[in-house]
Amino acid sequence: MSEQQVGEVTHYFNKAGVAGVSIIEGHLKIGDTICVIGHTTDFQQAIESMQIEHESVETATAGDRVGIRVTDRVRVHDKVFRVSAP
Numbered sequence: 001m002s003e004q005q006v007g008e009v010t011h012y013f014n015k016a017g018v019a020g021v022s023i024i025e026g027h028l029k030i031g032d033t034i035c036v037i038g039h040t041t042d043f044q045q046a047i048e049s050m051q052i053e054h055e056s057v058e059t060a061t062a063g064d065r066v067g068i069r070v071t072d073r074v075r076v077h078d079k080v081f082r083v084s085a086p
Contacts, residue, residue, distance in 0.1 A: 003035055003081040009074045010065065018067045019074045028066070028082060029059040036070070038078030045071045 006028055011020030019036070028034070028047060035044045049069040050057055060066045 007080040009078040033083040
């Protein structure tokens with residue numbers, strides 16, 4: 001598996017279980033597998049829901065700020081990587 005950093009967590013909305021992510025490089029789309037890594041964070045999941053300004057989107061590219069529903073708690077400054085098969 002190879003990983004490419006695509007973003008960084010800027011917010012975490014605990015009640016909604018949503019991470020605010022700033023996309024800094026590349027792109028993300030629904031169905032992609034991401035890995036979130038930080039000081040105390042380390043998990044993988046598939047993207048099932050993604051929004052920009054409360055509107056559902058299929059893809060996000062560099063410069064976008066998106067909300068992604070996550071399966072575990074994340075923290076500000078955690079790194080978001082897109083995982084791809086070799």
